[in-house]
Amino acid sequence: MSSLRERMNRLRSSTGGTPESAVQQPSRGSDIETPLESYNETNKETNIEAYELHDSHTDGTVSEAEAGTEQLPESWLAMGVKLQTNEVGTFLLREVKYSADHQHGIHRLSELEEASKGLSAFHGEQIGAEHLLILDLETTGLGVGTGNVPFMVGIAYWQGQQFIVEQALIRHPAEERAMLAYLKEKLTAYAYLVTYNGRTFDWPVMLNRFILNGFGSKVWAPLHLDFLHPARSVWRNTLTSCRLSHVEEERLGIERVDDVPGSLAPQLYFQYLADQNPEPLAGVFRHNEIDMLSLASLAIRFGHLLGGEAGCGPLPMPEEPEEIVRTGLWLEKMGQAEKAERLFAVAEQQQGMTLNALLLLAARDKKAGNWRRAVLLWQKAVMLPLKFGASDDSAFIELAMYYEHKLKDYESALLYADEALQMALSHPLRGRQTAKQRAELAELRKRSLRLQGKIGRKLGSHGT
DNA sequence: CTACCTATGGGCGAATCGGC
DNA sequence: GCCGATTCGCCCATAGGTAG
Numbered sequence: 001m002s003s004l005r006e007r008m009n010r011l012r013s014s015t016g017g018t019p020e021s022a023v024q025q026p027s028r029g030s031d032i033e034t035p036l037e038s039y040n041e042t043n044k045e046t047n048i049e050a051y052e053l054h055d056s057h058t059d060g061t062v063s064e065a066e067a068g069t070e071q072l073p074e075s076w077l078a079m080g081v082k083l084q085t086n087e088v089g090t091f092l093l094r095e096v097k098y099s100a101d102h103q104h105g106i107h108r109l110s111e112l113e114e115a116s117k118g119l120s121a122f123h124g125e126q127i128g129a130e131h132l133l134i135l136d137l138e139t140t141g142l143g144v145g146t147g148n149v150p151f152m153v154g155i156a157y158w159q160g161q162q163f164i165v166e167q168a169l170i171r172h173p174a175e176e177r178a179m180l181a182y183l184k185e186k187l188t189a190y191a192y193l194v195t196y197n198g199r200t201f202d203w204p205v206m207l208n209r210f211i212l213n214g215f216g217s218k219v220w221a222p223l224h225l226d227f228l229h230p231a232r233s234v235w236r237n238t239l240t241s242c243r244l245s246h247v248e249e250e251r252l253g254i255e256r257v258d259d260v261p262g263s264l265a266p267q268l269y270f271q272y273l274a275d276q277n278p279e280p281l282a283g284v285f286r287h288n289e290i291d292m293l294s295l296a297s298l299a300i301r302f303g304h305l306l307g308g309e310a311g312c313g314p315l316p317m318p319e320e321p322e323e324i325v326r327t328g329l330w331l332e333k334m335g336q337a338e339k340a341e342r343l344f345a346v347a348e349q350q351q352g353m354t355l356n357a358l359l360l361l362a363a364r365d366k367k368a369g370n371w372r373r374a375v376l377l378w379q380k381a382v383m384l385p386l387k388f389g390a391s392d393d394s395a396f397i398e399l400a401m402y403y404e405h406k407l408k409d410y411e412s413a414l415l416y417a418d419e420a421l422q423m424a425l426s427h428p429l430r431g432r433q434t435a436k437q438r439a440e441l442a443e444l445r446k447r448s449l450r451l452q453g454k455i456g457r458k459l460g461s462h463g464t
Numbered sequence: 465c466t467a468c469c470t471a472t473g474g475g476c477g478a479a480t481c482g483g484c
Numbered sequence: 485g486c487c488g489a490t491t492c493g494c495c496c497a498t499a500g501g502t503a504g
Binding site: 243 | 489490491501502503504
């Protein structure tokens with residue numbers, strides 16, 4: 001990460017406002033964390049200077065902030081931002097309330113009440129919607145080290161049939177302590193933290209900021225509901241990516257119009273720090289707000305899945321067979337075996353069953369010792385018309401193993417083994433084969449030869 | 465020099481079975 | 485009854501993806 005000063009220089013030069021910065025700063029070779037002290041000091045220095053400049057430009061009363069009668073410029077008020085002051089200091093707060101019947105994609109926020117009961121499968125305790133605290137940060141970078149500052153902290157919660165979104169924003173690092181003091185009081189009222197990859201990102205960053213600002217490391221110890229991994233369990237292979245924005249679009253029916261990508265948030269904030277124009281931050285507020293609404297939708301989705309029934313009520317049955325199977329496997333892992341079985345049954349009745357879905361189901365049956373069903377699934381798999389491109393001969397190999405070792409039917413085993421061999425021989429001609437591919441080919445030949453030998457000996461002993 | 469979780473692959477011993 | 489081959493289960497190391 002480059003230092004703030006470098007970034008701001010770059011920003012200034014790229015916005016083209018200052019003629020003396022026509023020469024672009026090279027951005028390579030400066031990816032080193034700036035130590036905290038210099039980072040913060042640089043930040044404070046530059047920013048306070050710029051802020052006062054701006055203040056005196058608007059109404060000429062520089063001392064209003066200190067007197068506590070500070071008025072926010074119209075540009076802030078236009079996006080619903082208000083000044084928030086406590087004993088520690090001042091920061092900005094934007095609050096948006098949604099009514100229970102607000103529709104966000106395919107889900108309605110009111111579903112949270114019912115769905116949150118299902119979320120107890122995560123930690124084994126009964127969960128009420130009013131105990132969930134949704135958190136999403138916009139920060140100056142991706143690191144979780146001390147150099148990364150959450151300049152916007154979005155929280156959302158369910159309260160009295162309303163979904164309330166609060167977004168705290170700091171105009172410069174000096175406002176962070178006041179924001180954290182406010183958040184500390186808010187957070188500790190909740191038992192559950194809801195995030196997307198917040199286990200690795202949002203929460204460690206918050207924790208670091210609390211520690212660094214002298215609030216200690218024990219401000220809050222919630223039970224964590226991080227939906228990244230459940231999302232991956234269910235949607236890997238059926239979605240090209242499991243980023244929240246993609247899951248949202250493909251599975252939650254949410255369409256973002258003119259969304260500011262999260263990756264742009266740091267730049268927009270630096271730009272604001274440099275020129276004190278808050279307008280571009282409107283997009284960041286909006287982005288952060290939708291992230292939290294989507295997190296609520298995800299909570300609804302997984303809550304319904306764990307507590308209710310897929311295909312009934314508000315929760316649609318997945319369309320892709322592999323998604324149905326993976327959903328079942330995840331439910332099984334979460335201790336919902338009966339619900340899983342129902343999904344597996346649905347999957348098996350599907351017409352367009354895919355190879356992967358069949359193999360997943362078969363592998364599960366094999367592990368459980370359910371050979372009858374596993375064999376049926378492998379047999380379905382080898383009947384599938386093979387798709388162009390990647391081939392998967394594992395069903396043939398599994399069947400070859402089953403016929404050789406369980407049934408001692410070497411002739412049938414040989415047929416499957418040779419089909420696998422044929423498949424391996426006909427496909428990998430594109431490009432050089434890897435060591436692994438060569439090893440697999442050698443293994444297939446060995447299997448075929450071994451089976452031929454067994455057949456030969458059996459016939460020989462029979463004949464004589 | 466992110467950190468976390470999950471899936472994947474390799475390695476190794478146990479268990480099984482056929483061949484001799 | 486022993487030996488070698490094969491498969492399976494378990495453990496550990498590694499890779500990939502996501503957060504702004």
